[in-house]
Amino acid sequence: MDFPQRDEDGRVVRLIDLLAILLAGIFVGLIAVVLIDWTFATFGAGQFGRSSGWLAAVLPFLVLLDEFRAWRPVRGRIALAVGAAVVAFVLGTLAHGVASYLPRTLAGAVGATVAVLVYGVLWFYGVRRLR
DSSP, X not given: OOSSXXXXXXXXXXXXXXXXXXXXXXXXXXXXXXXXXXHHHHTTSSOTTOSOGGGXXXXXXXXXXXXXXXXXXXXXXXXXXXXXXXXXXXXXXXXXXHTTTSOHHXXXXXXXXXXXXXXXXXXXXXXHHHO
């Protein structure tokens, strides 16, 4: 069984699959950020918990880039991607602000998670409407 399930053009078929792979990417990315941050703090190159949690969005970005490429023949996908990115960034930044009582790494991860999930939903439904 392939995960996430994709059609013959390489497009993710179900929203739940897309969101699950995005959340898994955030989780793995956050673990990597924490481990790198801990390593630097151990060697005295900074204080633990001060790195940007927004870096956790790198793996989900790559998944979404692959999804963007799979929809190459659809007109309007660039405008949709830009619009969804703006909305996702604004909501992610607001979530980061709300979570600012947390350590910087975790607050950034909250913002990144909101941004990635919002973008994923907007992209999934938006690109299918353009078809």
